[in-house]
Amino acid sequence: MSGREPTVLVTGCGAPGAIGTLWSLEQSEELSTVRTIGTDVREEQPGRFACDAFYSVPPADDPNFVDELLAICETEAVDVVLPQVTAELPVFASALDRFADIGTSVAVSDPAALERANSKRQLLEVCSDLGVPTPESIAVESRVGLEDAAAQLGYPERPIVVKPPVANGQRGFRMVSEDWDQKREFYESKPDGTKVTMDRLQSVLGETFPTLLVSEYLPGTEYSVDGFRSETQTVAVPRSRDRIRSGISFQTTVTEAETLIDHSRALADEIGLEYAFGFQFKRAADGMFKILECNPRIQGTMVASTLAGSNLIDAAVRAALGDSPTVESPEWETSFYRYWGGIGVRDGELVGNVGEDV
Structure with a gap:
């Protein structure tokens, strides 16, 4: 396994979590080098400068979306696609065979699992069957x-x-x-x-x-659970969302919450999720954890789990490559703090990265 040099296409390079995803790939202890291809609907995205190559693509609802992604994957000899945009997931899932025909794996759950995860009604039904508390x-x-x-x-x-x-x-x-x-x-x-x-x-x-x-309304602390599931392992890494701005975690702490671990593992197995995904929970007034939603994709601050020692993003890529990765347990109480950085660009070229050496 060690020494492989896959090419990975990361969609949604303008998303808040894109840099964390790319950084997590760089931290792989099993893959010697990961060549990254970025895509986004907008040309001017900071994530493009963190990738080895970048392409502007149409939105997921464009009839040419799949054809354009297939062409990019063929041109760049892409081994794995990591979708980060919710709207893209069912589109990729419905075209898995077409990508497989050109030798590209897509790290996305199958259509039935995506429907169960994205449909609040179906998710609540699964939770009811498993005894996972839900908000009324x-x-x-x-x-x-x-x-x-x-x-x-x-x-x-x-x-x-x-x-x-x-x-x-x-x-x-x-x-x-x-x-x-x-x-x-x-x-x-x-x-x-x-x-x-x-x-x-x-x-x-x-x-x-x-x-x-x-x-x-649930008045308590909100939690994200970063997850990974393969044929051999189901992993759940909870973290409290200590400070949130516009829906994005600016401070989060990896915490050993056994109830959330048990709920998330059971849900992932029952729904049939694969690769990297996440759940969100919040405490009710009585302290009970109640589920808010499932994110059947890489979560925006999943890099916090990487920093704690559980690189779920790397595991998703290796699973898509056909390997059987084992995710290490995290170092609990590891905190992640997001800060504002930025890049300078002149004539389409990167001239500086503020905060790169912090």
Whole structure:
């Protein structure tokens, strides 16, 4: 195994976690060199300068998406594709045979597993079967339905949250409450757009709208669980999300939470997830962990697990190459702190990387 030099294509190089993914590949103790190809829908992305080659590609819903990715994989002799964009996952999963025909493996779960993971309804059914606690949730498609669901969940005495059935980051997520000081927040807090009153939410949504889930608000700490699953091993590495900005972890700590490990392993096996993926949980008022969602792809701060000694991203690549990697247990209580860096570019060439040597 040692000494192999695969070519890996990483999609979504403009994503917040792209640099962490590329860094994790560099840390492989089994692969001597990993040649990386980056793609993104936008040409000007910092991640392109961290890759050996870069291509601008159409979005996943473009009918030419698969053909263009296949052409890139053939040109660059790509061994493994690591998708990082939620919308791309089912597209890749439906074209696995076409990529296999040119000698490229795609590190993505099969279509049935993706549907179970991405569909909030199916995920809740799996959780119910396994005894994994879930927030009380009601699907709505109208103003009247929203008002009725909110009342059933104790609103306005208790805050609620709304989100799409298939979420991507915090897009469409709102915490709805009448009990917050908007004036104080205006002067003292940086705007994040996630808190709204019911009147404000209804003014945005109108009388009818695409399906939303209305759920109980969980006031406790949020946790991500970074996962990896192969034919021989199912790994779960929990971490508390100690500081979050715009849905991105700016401080997170790898923590030995056995309940989250057990829940995540059971869910991954039952859903049939493969390669690298993740779950998100949050503590309810009584301290119970309740699941928020499943991310059947590399998570944005999965690099924290790499830093703790569990390189799940490297394991995903090696599994896609046909090997049987063993992921080491992490060093618990390892913390990750995200900071703002940046690069300088002139005439399309990198001229400096601020923070590279920090």
